[in-house]
Amino acid sequence: xxxxxxxxxxxxxxxxxxxxxxxxxxxxxxxxxxxxxxxxxxxxxxxxxxxxxxxxxxxxxxxxxxxxxxxxxxxxxxxxxxxxxxxxxxxxxxxxxxxxxxxxxxxxxxxxxxxxxxxxxxxxxxxxxxxxxxxxxxxxxxxxxxxxxxxxxxxxxxxxxxxxxxxxxxxxxxxxxxxxxxxxxxxxx
Amino acid sequence: xxxxxxxxxxxxxxxxxxxxxxxxxxxxxxxxxxxxxxxxxxxxxxxxxxxxxxxxxxxxxxxxxxxxxxxxxxxxxxxxxxxxxxxxxxxxxxxxxxxxxxx
Ligand SMILES: [Zn+2]
Numbered sequence: 001x002x003x004x005x006x007x008x009x010x011x012x013x014x015x016x017x018x019x020x021x022x023x024x025x026x027x028x029x030x031x032x033x034x035x036x037x038x039x040x041x042x043x044x045x046x047x048x049x050x051x052x053x054x055x056x057x058x059x060x061x062x063x064x065x066x067x068x069x070x071x072x073x074x075x076x077x078x079x080x081x082x083x084x085x086x087x088x089x090x091x092x093x094x095x096x097x098x099x100x101x102x103x104x105x106x107x108x109x110x111x112x113x114x115x116x117x118x119x120x121x122x123x124x125x126x127x128x129x130x131x132x133x134x135x136x137x138x139x140x141x142x143x144x145x146x147x148x149x150x151x152x153x154x155x156x157x158x159x160x161x162x163x164x165x166x167x168x169x170x171x172x173x174x175x176x177x178x179x180x181x182x183x184x185x186x187x188x189x
Numbered sequence: 190x191x192x193x194x195x196x197x198x199x200x201x202x203x204x205x206x207x208x209x210x211x212x213x214x215x216x217x218x219x220x221x222x223x224x225x226x227x228x229x230x231x232x233x234x235x236x237x238x239x240x241x242x243x244x245x246x247x248x249x250x251x252x253x254x255x256x257x258x259x260x261x262x263x264x265x266x267x268x269x270x271x272x273x274x275x276x277x278x279x280x281x282x283x284x285x286x287x288x289x290x291x292x
Pocket of ligand 1: 195199249252253254255
């Protein structure tokens with residue numbers, strides 16, 4: 001078996017294509033590099049290595065180019081970056097953090113993204129998310145772990161009428177289909 | 190829906206995101222082999238179960254994921270205050286007087 005090769009093809013758990021209906025666009029997110037960083041003492045070193053200052057304020061995000069750091073807890077961040085960073089960023093972060101106690105875990109394959117946008121986005125999400133989603137209560141740049149019916153998600157507001165949902169792969173069809181069902185219902189009314 | 194203030198997130202969040210964690214400020218004996226069976230049983234099993242203000246642990250499971258402490262009234266289910274783990278236990282008598290005078 002010495003000539004065996006391992007190939008890991010990335011397949012989206014979502015078979016649907018991007019589509020718009022009733023003022024809401026649903027888009028399966030493109031593959032991303034996703035890292036979970038744990039360790040409050042590592043944040044400072046990570047700021048420079050990642051290129052965006054990890055938010056210290058609860059439930060906030062920071063972006064730099066195509067990279068984003070989302071606060072999940074006082075010593076926990078979700079780092080998102082384009083897949084083209086997959087070969088270099090984990091290693092450069094790990095070496096920058098070598099002197100600080102931390103855990104850096106690559107969760108790129110664990111979860112996927114669903115992008116939801118359009119004028120009807122708040123009532124659609126509020127069919128399943130128990131948080132107040134007005135812009136005053138949940139401004140652009142806010143990000144948090146929460147629940148979506150029975151699934152745990154990370155909800156990140158990327159624009160006035162645009163949200164990025166991070167969801168574990170096995171829950172992605174469930175979240176997508178619930179969004180789709182309510183989107184159709186809202187469009188029919 | 191009942192809203193609970195998470196002292197780590199510094200905001201009110203829906204009850205559905207939280208899990209109850211039992212009575213707070215119960216310290217495990219530092220040297221279990223030195224305590225009597227009664228003291229050990231008391232640590233393991235016996236809780237105050239008050240009718241009124243109760244100091245208890247909660248975890249913001251589907252949020253920041255952190256444990257914190259809360260003072261909740263066991264009759265009205267009202268959360269009187271919440272505070273971070275490691276902070277001192279509030280003066281319950283003072284809190285009760287404050288509640289009484291606000292009625
Ligand atoms: Zn919290």
